[in-house]
Amino acid sequence: MALKPIKQEIKAAVDSAIFTVKDGKLMVLLIEMTKKPYEGFWALPGGLIEQKETTLEAAVRILEESTGVKNVYLEQLGTFDAIDRDPFARTISVAHIALVPEKDVALQIGEKYADVRWWSIEKLPELAYDHKHIAHVALDRLRAKLEYTNIVWSLLPKEFTLTNLQAVYEIILGTEIDKRNFRRKILALKLLEDTGRLQAGEANRPAKLYRFKQRKLQYIDII
Amino acid sequence: MALKPIKQEIKAAVDSAIFTVKDGKLMVLLIEMTKKPYEGFWALPGGLIEQKETTLEAAVRILEESTGVKNVYLEQLGTFDAIDRDPFARTISVAHIALVPEKDVALQIGEKYADVRWWSIEKLPELAYDHKHIAHVALDRLRAKLEYTNIVWSLLPKEFTLTNLQAVYEIILGTEIDKRNFRRKILALKLLEDTGRLQAGEANRPAKLYRFKQRKLQYIDII
DNA sequence: ACAAAAGTGTTGTTACTACACCCATGG
DNA sequence: CCATGGGTGTAGTAACAACACTTTTGT
Numbered sequence: 027m028a029l030k031p032i033k034q035e036i037k038a039a040v041d042s043a044i045f046t047v048k049d050g051k052l053m054v055l056l057i058e059m060t061k062k063p064y065e066g067f068w069a070l071p072g073g074l075i076e077q078k079e080t081t082l083e084a085a086v087r088i089l090e091e092s093t094g095v096k097n098v099y100l101e102q103l104g105t106f107d108a109i110d111r112d113p114f115a116r117t118i119s120v121a122h123i124a125l126v127p128e129k130d131v132a133l134q135i136g137e138k139y140a141d142v143r144w145w146s147i148e149k150l151p152e153l154a155y156d157h158k159h160i161a162h163v164a165l166d167r168l169r170a171k172l173e174y175t176n177i178v179w180s181l182l183p184k185e186f187t188l189t190n191l192q193a194v195y196e197i198i199l200g201t202e203i204d205k206r207n208f209r210r211k212i213l214a215l216k217l218l219e220d221t222g223r224l225q226a227g228e229a230n231r232p233a234k235l236y237r238f239k240q241r242k243l244q245y246i247d248i249i
Numbered sequence: 250m251a252l253k254p255i256k257q258e259i260k261a262a263v264d265s266a267i268f269t270v271k272d273g274k275l276m277v278l279l280i281e282m283t284k285k286p287y288e289g290f291w292a293l294p295g296g297l298i299e300q301k302e303t304t305l306e307a308a309v310r311i312l313e314e315s316t317g318v319k320n321v322y323l324e325q326l327g328t329f330d331a332i333d334r335d336p337f338a339r340t341i342s343v344a345h346i347a348l349v350p351e352k353d354v355a356l357q358i359g360e361k362y363a364d365v366r367w368w369s370i371e372k373l374p375e376l377a378y379d380h381k382h383i384a385h386v387a388l389d390r391l392r393a394k395l396e397y398t399n400i401v402w403s404l405l406p407k408e409f410t411l412t413n414l415q416a417v418y419e420i421i422l423g424t425e426i427d428k429r430n431f432r433r434k435i436l437a438l439k440l441l442e443d444t445g446r447l448q449a450g451e452a453n454r455p456a457k458l459y460r461f462k463q464r465k466l467q468y469i470d471i472i
Numbered sequence: 473a474c475a476a477a478a479g480t481g482t483t484g485t486t487a488c489t490a491c492a493c494c495c496a497t498g499g
Numbered sequence: 500c501c502a503t504g505g506g507t508g509t510a511g512t513a514a515c516a517a518c519a520c521t522t523t524t525g526t
Contacts, residue, residue: 034297036261038341074257077339081330105328105343107304116300118261118343120328189505206507207489214487230504231496412477429480430516453477454523 037117040084041072041157043103043164044093044124046131046144047181052197053144054161055092055133056151060140063113064154068145070161072119085122092142094132099125099180099243103164111156121160123167125180172198174246176217179238185221187233188212215246260340263307264295264380266326266387267316269367270404271351275420276367277384278315278356279374283363286336287377291368293384295342308345315365317355322348322403322466326387334379344383346390348403395421397469399440402461408444410456411435438469 044055056068071092075084082100090096100122107118135142145151147165150158171177178194192208212218219239224232267278279291294315298307305325313319323345330341358365368374370388373381394400401417415431435441442462447455 033300034260035300036259036298037257038259038261075259077256077258078332080332081328081341102327104325105304107343109301109303118304120330120341187505204490205505206491209506211488227498228504229498229502231506233505410478427517428478429518432479434515450525451477452475452525454479456478 035116037074037115038081039072039074039117039119040081040088040122041070041106041119041155041160042085042089042100042122042124043070043161044089044126045147045164045168045181046126046128047194047197048128048144050193050197051146051148052165053128054147054150054164056143056145056153057092057136057139058141059154060138066140067154068151069154070121070157071142074117075120081120082122085120085124089124091136092134093126094134095126095130098127098130099177101243103160103167106156106160108156119155119160121164123164125168125177127181127183129183169199176215176238176240176244176246179241182238185223185235185237187225187235189233191236217244217246258339260297260338261304262295262297262340262342263304263311263345264293264329264342264378264383265308265312265323265345265347266293266384267312267347267349268370268387268391268404269349269351269354270417270420271367273416273420274369274371275388276351277370277373277387279366279368279376280315280359280362281364282377283361289363290377291374292377293344293380294365297340298343304343305345308343308347312347314359315357316349317357318349318353321350321353322400324466326383326390329379329383331379342378342383344387346387348391348400350404350406352406392422399438399461399463399467399469402464405461408446408458408460410448410458412456414459440467440469 046053046055055071057071059065059067059069071088073084073088075081079087082102085100086096089098089100103121103123105118105120109116111117111119133142147161150161153161172195178191181194182190188209191212192203192205195208196203217238217240218236221235221237223235225235226232269276269278278294280294282288282290282292294311296307296311298304302310305323308323309319312321312323326344326346328341328343332339334340334342356365370384373384376384395418401414404417405413411432414435415426415428418431419426440461440463441459444458444460446458448458449455
């Protein structure tokens with residue numbers, strides 16, 4: 027398509043903002059880097075894409091390498107390509123968002139990293155490349171999408187109480203929600219079904235367990 | 250970031266879905282290709298990105314080359330990277346959406362194309378590569394964004410009547426809207442201001458001319 | 473005077489917010 | 500019997516949909 031053939035020396039990478047809710051906080055997974063000039067910095071898990079894989083496949087691969095999880099929610103966030111975003115080479119990064127239920131995760135410290143762990147999005151360490159920017163855009167997208175889709179399912183175990191669900195909304199949005207109004211609204215959406223079972227073992231009245239009717243992305247009809 | 254250095258042979262391109270409203274229809278700009286195997290096919294304007302430009306800069310450049318317009322609304326749509334999307338080489342395409350007011354455009358048939366023209370999105374010709382898919386995703390995004398942002402400004406001239414504005418909504422959304430409800434709602438958003446002037450020369454009562462207070466993207470508060 | 477588009481209000485319905493008490497269980 | 504979180508209803512307000520006639524201009 028180009029008028030004159032252009033000799034491109036551009037690399038294509040993926041980076042993933044992997045979120046979970048843990049200890050009452052929204053967390054993002056970061057890896058600690060070993061190479062200069064970013065030794066000691068943290069970064070979103072990522073890597074170059076291989077010749078015969080799509081960016082989504084690369085994101086799936088990298089997600090499994092760092093967390094051991096499969097079959098989680100994953101979507102493309104966007105492509106970040108500031109010319110100097112990577113000091114080593116001109117690299118464009120196709121960023122993704124992944125959402126995982128905390129208990130599914132078994133963190134794996136790859137040989138190329140110093141460390142891998144969850145960080146609260148409220149206090150992130152210094153990040154390599156443009157990853158602070160990517161993380162910020164990812165968080166905005168997550169918050170927005172919570173409002174008009176059913177993505178929360180991807181952060182919750184198969185069965186959960188309405189209080190669990192409300193807590194996830196409150197944590198991500200950073201707001202308090204009235205319990206009665208929340209329940210009326212979420213049930214009116216007909217996304218959930220009652221499992222007929224109760225949560226046992228707590229020192230209080232047992233809560234009903236619900237599940238999502240569909241564990242895949244649905245847009246909520248605002249009209 | 251990669252464990253072993255990977256020899257990548259991946260090219261990075263941009264493609265743009267350039268929309269306008271013309272003759273009461275939503276149109277997209279296509280170029281007719283000259284090279285095999287896509288000779289005679291139409292495609293979204295695009296090209297490889299250059300070493301020292303960002304994808305957004307490349308999209309701006311290509312937009313100006315094909316339409317002569319500058320300073321129009323342009324946003325990244327997403328990256329399309331199916332492995333076999335381009336039969337010549339592994340190419341990932343960062344697709345963009347551009348919105349232009351029809352009267353600003355002076356189409357320019359570049360030397361590398363057989364033809365350039367507007368096509369109604371209702372009846373597109375056969376498209377090269379995965380451009381049918383990209384065009385479809387672009388249209389979905391445009392429709393969605395019409396609902397929660399003020400992007401319409403980018404399709405209208407500086408001054409316009411409320412009827413003009415309503416027509417653009419109806420054309421893009423493909424629905425009819427009640428005139429009274431539409432006016433009440435759009436004015437309540439406080440995005441418009443009355444210019445104090447009237448449209449003259451029509452064989453009917455002259456309509457007030459309005460303009461957007463801000464000609465840049467704003468999100469509409471749903472709350 | 474006629475055609476053509478501009479402009480304008482009301483009513484019924486539905487969704488949203490704010491708010492406080494009783495219930496079932498474990499210890 | 501007490502502490503803990505689970506569960507429920509109502510009233511006032513705001514937003515929305517549906518609907519028809521009068522006004523101003525050019526010809």
